[in-house]
Amino acid sequence: MQRQGRVRRFGAGLLVAFVVSLAVVVVVLVVSTSPDEARSARRPPRLGSPTATVVAESAGDFAVPSLALFDAPSGDRAVRPADGGPDIPVTVVEERDGTVVVSGDGLSDGLRVQLGAYVGLGQDR
Structure with missing residues (x-):
């Protein structure tokens, strides 16, 4: 039992x-x-490209970092708004140490633009 x-x-x-x-x-x-x-x-976060601010200069010109200039398909120079709008064609007026004075329709003081040296890593248009 x-x-x-x-x-x-x-x-x-x-x-x-x-x-x-x-x-x-x-x-x-x-x-x-x-x-x-x-x-x-495990994927790293996708970071947006760095941006810079357009600064008003005298005589209606604007200062932007030299890295903000892109070669447009037409062969002209342009800046790209950080908000994703269309490229803004610019004319280079003067080059300084790391800064370029430009003029162009559509530029305004305080506009945020992409820095071109960082675009192209899967983010270029």
Whole structure:
């Protein structure tokens, strides 16, 4: 009789262990991420290109960093608004140390423009 009780307790213990391990496996499967989710979580954040502010100069001209000038498809020089608007053609009036004085329709004091040296890494238009 005593031996039969031990066998039942052992069998019940095995059944409980199996149910607990099955529950653990189910929980792990529910909360784990898929390989695609893990891969997308490892991607570095996509940063926008750096910008600069157009500054008003005397005689209606504007100063921009030299890195803000792009070569337009027409062969002219242009600046690109940071908000994604169309390129603004400019004429170079004077070049200074790292700054270029330009003129052009559509330029205004305080306009944010993209810096061209940083565009092109999958972000160029």
